[in-house]
Amino acid sequence: MTGLVYKEWKQNRWFILSMIPCGFAPLLALLLLREQITSVDNIALRIGGLIAGFLAAGALQLLVLRGDDRKLWGYWITATPEGYKGFLRLKYEMIFAMVVVFLFSLQCVDRGYCAVAADMGITEIEEVSGIAVPLCFVQILSRAIDIPFVYRFGSKKGSIIKMIFMVTGAVAISVLMILNAEHFDTIIEMCKKVFNVQNSSLILSVCLVVCLALYYLSYRITCRLYLKGVEQYDH
Amino acid sequence: MTTKKENAQKLGIYLLIVSMFVLLFFVFRTTMNKSNTAFFIIYYCLFSFSPAIASLITRAVTKEGFRDMKLHLNLNGNFRWYLLAFGLPLIFFSARILLPIIVSGHSNWLGGFTVQDAVASVFMLAALSVVQSIGLLGEELGWRGYMNQKMEPLFGTVGTCLFGGVVWSLWHLPMDLAGWLDGEDTFSDTLMMCGGRMLLLTCFGTFLMWLTKKTDSVFPAVVAHFMFNQSQGAFGGFLSQCNIPENADLGAISDVCEYTTIIILAVFLLGCYYVKTIRTREIYNVICTRRKGDIML
Numbered sequence: 001m002t003g004l005v006y007k008e009w010k011q012n013r014w015f016i017l018s019m020i021p022c023g024f025a026p027l028l029a030l031l032l033l034r035e036q037i038t039s040v041d042n043i044a045l046r047i048g049g050l051i052a053g054f055l056a057a058g059a060l061q062l063l064v065l066r067g068d069d070r071k072l073w074g075y076w077i078t079a080t081p082e083g084y085k086g087f088l089r090l091k092y093e094m095i096f097a098m099v100v101v102f103l104f105s106l107q108c109v110d111r112g113y114c115a116v117a118a119d120m121g122i123t124e125i126e127e128v129s130g131i132a133v134p135l136c137f138v139q140i141l142s143r144a145i146d147i148p149f150v151y152r153f154g155s156k157k158g159s160i161i162k163m164i165f166m167v168t169g170a171v172a173i174s175v176l177m178i179l180n181a182e183h184f185d186t187i188i189e190m191c192k193k194v195f196n197v198q199n200s201s202l203i204l205s206v207c208l209v210v211c212l213a214l215y216y217l218s219y220r221i222t223c224r225l226y227l228k229g230v231e232q233y234d235h
Numbered sequence: 236m237t238t239k240k241e242n243a244q245k246l247g248i249y250l251l252i253v254s255m256f257v258l259l260f261f262v263f264r265t266t267m268n269k270s271n272t273a274f275f276i277i278y279y280c281l282f283s284f285s286p287a288i289a290s291l292i293t294r295a296v297t298k299e300g301f302r303d304m305k306l307h308l309n310l311n312g313n314f315r316w317y318l319l320a321f322g323l324p325l326i327f328f329s330a331r332i333l334l335p336i337i338v339s340g341h342s343n344w345l346g347g348f349t350v351q352d353a354v355a356s357v358f359m360l361a362a363l364s365v366v367q368s369i370g371l372l373g374e375e376l377g378w379r380g381y382m383n384q385k386m387e388p389l390f391g392t393v394g395t396c397l398f399g400g401v402v403w404s405l406w407h408l409p410m411d412l413a414g415w416l417d418g419e420d421t422f423s424d425t426l427m428m429c430g431g432r433m434l435l436l437t438c439f440g441t442f443l444m445w446l447t448k449k450t451d452s453v454f455p456a457v458v459a460h461f462m463f464n465q466s467q468g469a470f471g472g473f474l475s476q477c478n479i480p481e482n483a484d485l486g487a488i489s490d491v492c493e494y495t496t497i498i499i500l501a502v503f504l505l506g507c508y509y510v511k512t513i514r515t516r517e518i519y520n521v522i523c524t525r526r527k528g529d530i531m532l
Contacts, residue, residue, distance in 0.1 A: 001307065093308060100369050108279070115275035136366055202355040208362035 001082055004090050012064040012094070019098050022060065023105025025053025026128060027113055046113075046128050050106065054135050057102045061095050061139075062146060062155075069154040074230030084226050088151070092219045095143050103136045134204070137211040144211075144218035152225040154233055239388055246385040249293045253377070253406060256285035260409040264416065283370070286377020286406070293381070305380050305453045313450040320446055320459035321364055323500070325357070328466040330496040332474065335489040347476040356469045360462065368461035372453070378403055378440070379447040379456045392508040396444055396501075400437025407432055434494055438501035439463060445504050 009016070029049025030042060068074075068091075077087045107129045117125040149158035149165075180187070195203060260267075260282050267274040281288075294301055310317070336344055378399065386395040411429045414420035420428075439459075446455040 005307075100366055103366055104369050111279065112272075112275050115271035118271040133363070133366070137362070140366075198351070201359070202351055205355045205358035205362060209358050212362060212365055 001086060001090070004082060004087060008064075008090060008094055011067070015060050015064050016094070016098055016101070018060050019057055019102040020105045022053045022057040022102050023107075023109050025049045025056065026106070027109055030113075043126060043128065046110075047131060050128055050132060050135070053102075053106060054139060057098070058139055058142060061098050061143060062150075064094065064098070065091070065147065065150045066155050069150070069158075069229075069233050071230060071233045074226070074233065078227070078230075085223050088219060088222050088226060092147070092215070092222075095147070096140070096215070099136055099139055099143070103132060106132050134208070137208050140215050141211045144215040148218055148222045148225055151222050152229040154229070242385045242388050245293055245297050245299065246382065246389070248296060249289050249377070249382060249385065250402065252289035252292055253285055256282055256289070257406060257409055264409070264413070268417070282409075284373035286375075286382070287373045287380075288377075290377045290381035303384070304376065305447065305451060306376075307452055308454055309450050309452040313452070313455070316446055316450050316455050317458060320455040321361060321462055323442065324459055324462035324466050325360070327463075327496050327500075328470050331493055332470045335485045335492040336479075338492070339485045339488050341485075344477050344479045346478050348473060352473065352476070356473070360465055360469060363465065364458050364461050368457050371457045371460045371464075375443070375453045375456045375460060379443055380453045383444050383447065392444075392512060393505055396441040396505060396508070397437060399444065400440040401433060403440050404429070404433040404436040407436070431494075435497060438494070438497040441501040441504045442497075445507075 026046040026049035029045055029052065033045055036045075074084070078084045080086075110127050110129050110132075114125050114127050146158075146162065149162040152158065153161050177184070260277065263273060263277050267277055290304075291301075333345070336342065382402065383395050383399050386399055390398055408429065411432060412425060415422055415425040443456040443459055446459060447453055449455075
């Protein structure tokens with residue numbers, strides 16, 4: 001396993017380390033657009049920077065999957081003592097660690113910014129880390145969807161097929177919504193009943209744990225699909 | 236140089252670096268009180284990570300390398316210990332906070348306490364312990380990942396639990412003394428707080444060391460440490476929803492419950508370590524006697 005960790009570190013260390021600068025995105029947004037800050041309440045700008053940071057980090061997390069969609073590598077790693085399951089487990093752990101490092105960097109920078117702002121006499125400033133935590137789980141969920149596609153169809157084909165699936169899903173949901181337009185009010189009422197103030201914390205916390213469970217499920221699915229994918233890789 | 240001497244030297248360097256950071260906290264105390272930025276840099280960026288920084292510096296200075304840092308997750312076969320790391324601090328704080336209220340017959344105070352809120356909190360803590368506990372690697376990489384490893388050959392497992400716990404609580408001294416130094420707390424209160432923390436951290440440190448040895452990874456200790464810190468906040472939130480009178484005083488029962496669970500756990504673990512040490516010695520003696528017999532023959 002140490003050998004695999006070493007291989008991943010040598011191959012992807014810049015992508016892993018780039019999670020730290022991604023955490024500076026809200027600060028960067030403030031610096032770049034400082035002339036447009038008209039009031040002390042710059043939270044919208046910081047949230048914009050935060051989302052940009054999440055998008056950049058997400059793209060970089062996907063880049064660590066590049067280069068593994070080769071037949072020769074697939075056969076070789078299957079023959080090692082750790083097997084392809086060990087290799088995939090390490091990939092999942094590494095991507096998860098990247099998400100965690102990014103969140104940590106983001107929270108540190110945000111806390112630092114708030115400390116500096118408080119020293120400058122801006123007392124109304126609020127930390128945006130609260131939004132970062134649910135977004136971090138969304139990112140985990142996105143990776144849980146991305147990784148099986150990449151290993152089953154290769155990185156290029158995989159992203160196209162995933163897109164087709166997503167578009168098909170969106171179209172299906174839209175059609176269902178149009179067809180059930182008469183019952184729309186009932187559905188909204190039902191949603192209001194479920195997602196009320198009392199239930200919101202329970203629903204949110206359960207959703208967060210479900211995201212983690214889905215990430216594990218994604219690993220198991222990828223393990224099932226990996227060898228089929230290897231057979232179909234171009235080279 | 237013998238292994239014991241080498242370990243003592245490495246431990247000395249490590250503790251010296253950590254104590255420098257503690258000193259830094261004392262030296263810049265006034266600056267930290269005045270400036271949020273100074274507090275952020277000294278407390279969050281330096282002091283919180285000082286055990287990890289010290290361990291990395293010691294490893295680099297003594298040229299022992301970075302191989303045995305126990306940074307592998309080792310989830311395979313160890314998932315139950317991760318669950319224990321998550322659950323035990325929760326059980327401990329439940330016993331510490333809720334037990335005195337129930338035992339003293341004031342269960343009606345917990346009227347605002349709903350199962351739904353409790354479940355939501357447990358799920359939230361479970362989710363957060365996975366993504367937000369990384370910050371505590373700054374402590375665990377030093378205490379459990381380095382200091383305990385160097386202490387064990389010198390003081391034995393039981394001794395490491397005790398000495399390690401004392402060192403760990405001494406590291407918290409700047410925070411404990413802050414109130415007294417600022418003139419907000421009395422000296423006797425501060426001493427009580429330091430003593431209480433020493434007892435609590437020595438006992439909890441035993442559990443963390445046991446987790447680290449069992450899984451050969453610092454991550455279960457990181458999760459348990461995170462849960463130890465966050466459970467207090469979670470229970471604080473619960474108590475604010477309950478109907479507890481402002482001047483509520485449960486007396487001795489509250490003091491007893493405050494430490495009982497963790498002391499029982501620590502004594503049990505120390506007992507296990509002690510028995511294991513005696514058994515290992517017995518096996519060693521048997522092997523030595525057999526070898527002597529072979530040589531005689």
